[in-house]
Amino acid sequence: MKESPEYSTLAHIYDTVMDDVDYESWANFIDEVIQVNHHDPITIMELACGTGSIALSLDELMCYDIMATDKSPHMIEIARHKKRNQMANVDFRVMDFLSIKPDKKFDAVISTFDSVNYLHDPKQVVQMLEEVQKLLTPESIFVFDFTTPRNSIQSIQYLNNEEGYAPDNYRFYRKSKYDPRDQIHYNTFTIEKLAEDEETVLEKFQEVHKQRIYTLAEMLDIIDETEYTVLAKYDGFDLVDADNSSLRITMVLQCPTIQ
Numbered sequence: 001m002k003e004s005p006e007y008s009t010l011a012h013i014y015d016t017v018m019d020d021v022d023y024e025s026w027a028n029f030i031d032e033v034i035q036v037n038h039h040d041p042i043t044i045m046e047l048a049c050g051t052g053s054i055a056l057s058l059d060e061l062m063c064y065d066i067m068a069t070d071k072s073p074h075m076i077e078i079a080r081h082k083k084r085n086q087m088a089n090v091d092f093r094v095m096d097f098l099s100i101k102p103d104k105k106f107d108a109v110i111s112t113f114d115s116v117n118y119l120h121d122p123k124q125v126v127q128m129l130e131e132v133q134k135l136l137t138p139e140s141i142f143v144f145d146f147t148t149p150r151n152s153i154q155s156i157q158y159l160n161n162e163e164g165y166a167p168d169n170y171r172f173y174r175k176s177k178y179d180p181r182d183q184i185h186y187n188t189f190t191i192e193k194l195a196e197d198e199e200t201v202l203e204k205f206q207e208v209h210k211q212r213i214y215t216l217a218e219m220l221d222i223i224d225e226t227e228y229t230v231l232a233k234y235d236g237f238d239l240v241d242a243d244n245s246s247l248r249i250t251m252v253l254q255c256p257t258i259q
Contacts, residue, residue: 009205011074013166027057039105047097052079069095073259100131108223111144117211142253151247169194228253
């Protein structure tokens with residue numbers, strides 16, 4: 001069995017694994033967050049966009065100029081394919097949010113589906129925040145979400161032992177576990193490329209995904225090390241204030257000291 005880098009082989013099955021996610025509703029929530037916290041948002045940069053579902057859903061609102069980026073060229077390739085099929089107007093690019101090379105500023109920078117949890121060290125989160133500053137004006141906002149230990153404890157009940165089939169003759173299995181001591185959530189995917197008979201295994205891959213799970217207090221402490229101001233912290237997909245019982249928290253930050 002071959003070991004695969006994160007989001008390489010998984011890119012082929014990602015949209016199937018995420019099939020139960022209501023991207024349209026999620027995009028509507030992000031749109032609401034942006035509109036509430038910025039007086040005239042037009043340009044958006046998405047970080048860690050995956051296969052582009054959020055960006056493509058936001059594009060359907062026909063009110064934003066969107067650039068969407070991801071570290072994985074495999075994910076961006078699929079996003080561009082979806083863009084062509086939908087005749088969308090999103091600029092998809094390969095980019096690591098720990099090493100941003102901007103060529104313009106944006107009214108809003110967003111990152112969804114707990115991509116920040118892939119940063120295992122608080123220093124990496126600070127680095128990401130500092131990199132995002134390159135994309136912002138004093139009026140810009142940075143919107144990102146993260147999941148909490150409560151979410152991991154609940155989610156392993158339905159994520160563990162997940163299995164299924166994906167287009168192009170792929171079959172996958174997922175093992176999910178959470179280590180509360182180290183606050184690390186593990187998702188291990190075994191991915192098989194099948195022959196036309198859909199039984200014979202031609203290739204077998206394994207991808208291990210590790211996420212550091214932060215509490216609200218920990219994330220606020222990290223942000224406090226930077227120049228950002230917290231404009232809002234939302235619980236789940238509602239514009240209500242997050243607290244220690246929140247499963248997913250969406251942060252809205254601003255950095256008015258940027259020149």
